[in-house]
Amino acid sequence: MPSFMLVLALYAEGASDKRFLPILIQRTAEQILNQRGRFIVEVLPPRIIEKIEAPTQAECILKAAQQASGYHALIIHADADHPTRNEAFEQRFQPGYTLVQQATPPVCKHLLPVIPVRMIEAWLLAHPEALQEILDTTMNAAALGLPLKAREVESVPSPKQTLKQAVQKARAHLPRRRQNIDIGSLYEPIARLISLERLDEVPAYKQFKADLTKVLGSLNLIE
Secondary structure, three states: OOOEEEOEEEEOOOHHHHHHHHHHHHHHHHHHHHHHEOOOEEEOOOEEEOOOOOOOHHHHHHHHHHHOOOOOEEEEEOOOOOOOOHHHHHHHHHHHHHHHHHOOOOOOOOEEEEOOOOOOHHHHOOOHHHHHHHHOOOOOHHHHOOOOOHHHHHHOOOHHHHHHHHHHHHHOOOOHHHHOOOHHHHHHHHHHHOOHHHHOOOHHHHHHHHHHHHHHHHOOOEO
16 A cells, blocks of 8 residues: 655646646656655545636736645646747746745645646657557558657747648548547547657656656655
């Protein structure tokens, strides 16, 4: 039996992000704890905090942290929409983090960002074999128009469009009525199948994993 249950919360931007990120976060936490845990920890599926209306992003984060009171950590998702994560971190995470640290309880003060460079779809491109399996295609990464190396996904100008085009290519041989597919339906199965080792080659994911490792260390859950 687990001697500890890790309870995380997630404040994410869009519906597709909420399909992909909770599973990936849970798997990443489990991997870290399996490799470095001091004792057996059960990682519960992250609780999704729904969209909050507030004048600023910082106030949204504060309200999310108040809702996450009692949770071990709150993960804030913000797509970089840019070749680097710096601007998103400084403008869309740091002010909210500062507000939360200044706030009086009840509030969750363990905050960490997850900031994919450009958008979360870049991460979905990091493991072409997972996408091939889900789409049931023998076409390789090059034929699907996907980056050949995981670290290259952050250089893709429009990851969502690249994903859509890959799906279209994989299904082009099917009857027309079967070619159309809701791209959003792919996010959850990819999250379950994608290789975390491949994602380790993606700088933005590697940074998230380092931040999560630091939080787990502060909770005395890992060596």
